[in-house]
Amino acid sequence: MTLKYIQHNKEDIFKEWxxxxxxxxxxxxxxxxxxxxxxxxxxxLVELAILxxxxxxDEYERQSENFSDRIVSLGWPLRFVVNALDVLGDVVFDExxxxxxxxxxxxxxxxxxxxxxxxxxxxxIINDYTVSWERTIAxxxxxxxxxxxxxxxxxxxxxxxxLIGMIxxxxxxxxxxxxxxxxxxxxxxxxxIDITGxxxxxxxxxxxxxxxxxxxHLVGAKCMLVGIRSEIAQTIVSLxxxxxxxxxxxxxxxxxEAALExxxxxxxxxxx
Amino acid sequence: xxxxxxxxxxxxxxxxxxxxxxxxxxxxxxxxxxxQARITTAISxxxxxIFLYAGxxxxxxxxxxxxxxxxxxxxxxxxxxxxxxxxxxxEDGYSTSGGLGAGLPGVKRLxxxxxxxxxxxxxxxxxxxxxxx
Amino acid sequence: xxxxxxxxxDCLLVSIQWELDxxxxxxxxxxxxxxxxxxxxxxxxxxxxSIDFIDSFIAKVLGDVIEMSHLMGAKVVxxxxxxxxxxxxxxxGIGLNNVLTALDLEKGLEKLQQELGE
Numbered sequence: 319m320t321l322k323y324i325q326h327n328k329e330d331i332f333k334e335w336x337x338x339x340x341x342x343x344x345x346x347x348x349x350x351x352x353x354x355x356x357x358x359x360x361x362x363l364v365e366l367a368i369l370x371x372x373x374x375x376d377e378y379e380r381q382s383e384n385f386s387d388r389i390v391s392l393g394w395p396l397r398f399v400v401n402a403l404d405v406l407g408d409v410v411f412d413e414x415x416x417x418x419x420x421x422x423x424x425x426x427x428x429x430x431x432x433x434x435x436x437x438x439x440x441x442x443i444i445n446d447y448t449v450s451w452e453r454t455i456a457x458x459x460x461x462x463x464x465x466x467x468x469x470x471x472x473x474x475x476x477x478x479x480x481l482i483g484m485i486x487x488x489x490x491x492x493x494x495x496x497x498x499x500x501x502x503x504x505x506x507x508x509x510x511i512d513i514t515g516x517x518x519x520x521x522x523x524x525x526x527x528x529x530x531x532x533x534x535h536l537v538g539a540k541c542m543l544v545g546i547r548s549e550i551a552q553t554i555v556s557l558x559x560x561x562x563x564x565x566x567x568x569x570x571x572x573x574x575e576a577a578l579e580x581x582x583x584x585x586x587x588x589x590x
Numbered sequence: 591x592x593x594x595x596x597x598x599x600x601x602x603x604x605x606x607x608x609x610x611x612x613x614x615x616x617x618x619x620x621x622x623x624x625x626q627a628r629i630t631t632a633i634s635x636x637x638x639x640i641f642l643y644a645g646x647x648x649x650x651x652x653x654x655x656x657x658x659x660x661x662x663x664x665x666x667x668x669x670x671x672x673x674x675x676x677x678x679x680x681e682d683g684y685s686t687s688g689g690l691g692a693g694l695p696g697v698k699r700l701x702x703x704x705x706x707x708x709x710x711x712x713x714x715x716x717x718x719x720x721x722x723x
Numbered sequence: 724x725x726x727x728x729x730x731x732x733d734c735l736l737v738s739i740q741w742e743l744d745x746x747x748x749x750x751x752x753x754x755x756x757x758x759x760x761x762x763x764x765x766x767x768x769x770x771x772x773s774i775d776f777i778d779s780f781i782a783k784v785l786g787d788v789i790e791m792s793h794l795m796g797a798k799v800v801x802x803x804x805x806x807x808x809x810x811x812x813x814x815x816g817i818g819l820n821n822v823l824t825a826l827d828l829e830k831g832l833e834k835l836q837q838e839l840g841e
Contacts, residue, residue: 532818
């Protein structure tokens with residue numbers, strides 16, 4: 319019965335629902351609504367709710383998971399989704415009252431149906447949302463690890479490792495393993511570690527770099543540090559960090575030239 | 591107990607058996623080559639300390655399963671002379687035997703968790719854990 | 724078991740193939756120095772490719788051997804240290820900073836020729 323009413327008045331309910339959301343002054347909510355595709359997704363959410371109440375369990379589950387995945391990637395806050403469902407419940411109830419669909423003798427039953435319906439949907443959406451959120455985070459973590467420390471062979475015997483972002487102990491260990499395994503695999507004589515993309519070099523980061531250089535020396539190669547910006551040079555000296563054991567160059571260009579020289583080669587212009 | 595195996599350290603050869611036991615357990619638990627080397631080296635340092643300073647004792651290796659994490663715990667137990675100044679032995683480069691003085695602080699760096707208890711005249715008890723990443 | 728030490732022209736080649744126990748390490752130290760004396764070799768390459776761990780004791784013996792060889796006029800190059808071994812050594816705080824190293828036996832011999840040629 320409730321289902322029939324909702325299906326019948328779907329358009330009105332949807333419009334009223336949109337209006338009420340627009341009236342909300344909460345910033346997280348207005349931000350979502352300002353999106354030009356909001357109407358499409360909003361309609362989908364309402365359709366999903368109707369699918370839920372109609373009791374088509376399999377289809378609902380399939381669509382709901384799919385929907386959660388998309389809104390996570392769109393960046394809808396969970397708070398918005400929960401609030402939107404709340405508003406939907408209010409709208410349906412108010413419309414029913416307005417149309418005199420609710421009468422004293424069936425009020426309790428309709429209330430119960432509505433509550434039951436939205437509560438179940440709420441917890442399912444939260445669950446789906448959390449699952450796809452966790453999946454996103456796990457994927458990003460893997461992506462970050464892959465991004466963490468690529469090793470690029472540029473010439474025979476010369477390899478470059480660009481470092482980007484903050485370096486913590488866990489990452490430093492990862493970088494060290496990649497670095498050494500790469501040096502041995504590519505049979506590099508010189509590795510250039512580029513720290514242009516490292517925002518801060520404190521004593522801990524410097525310590526990790528020195529350790530990496532020592533380890534590279536042990537496996538039988540040389541380590542060069544390139545991309546030292548002026549502010550980094552200043553902090554290194556004022557912190558009293560001793561990088562004397564490591565060859566340092568300001569740019570990748572001069573680093574590569576020095577590395578070629580160390581391996582008894584140089585770049586010459588073609589004649590003619 | 592199934593999860594724990596021990597090696598008595600009485601002579602130099604026992605250091606080798608302790609290392610081998612540690613490496614096998616580490617391999618079995620799925621540690622990578624670098625962590626295997628860390629664990630084996632830590633065992634070697636601890637076992638050698640027993641041999642050099644306490645004369646005898648034992649090294650135990652225990653598989654740990656806690657809060658969904660897997661790990662390996664090293665226990666080094668002896669009833670030797672004990673350590674007078676714990677802070678001093680944890681300093682890099684401190685050695686009474688002409689070694690490199692990298693032993694205990696080195697073990698601490700190789701493992702994830704490190705605890706030492708010692709009282710002069712009663713012996714030394716060291717526990718160190720490496721978690722599977 | 725003793726570690727074999729091979730002579731190649733004026734160099735000595737050592738490839739350590741199995742886990743070193745304390746006695747073998749000390750025996751090796753003695754054997755190598757004697758061999759340097761007997762052959763008056765001026766270069767030594769020690770290959771550690773098959774070694775999967777080095778603790779501070781072995782590191783100390785190696786460092787000592789290298790220093791002693793220098794005193795006897797022979798340069799030493801260490802080759803083939805595995806990544807895992809290099810990482811544990813640096814975490815132990817052992818950098819072997821003054822030691823010559825190379826990726827493998829071949830590059831080690833090249834490096835030795837360079838050093839001796841200078």
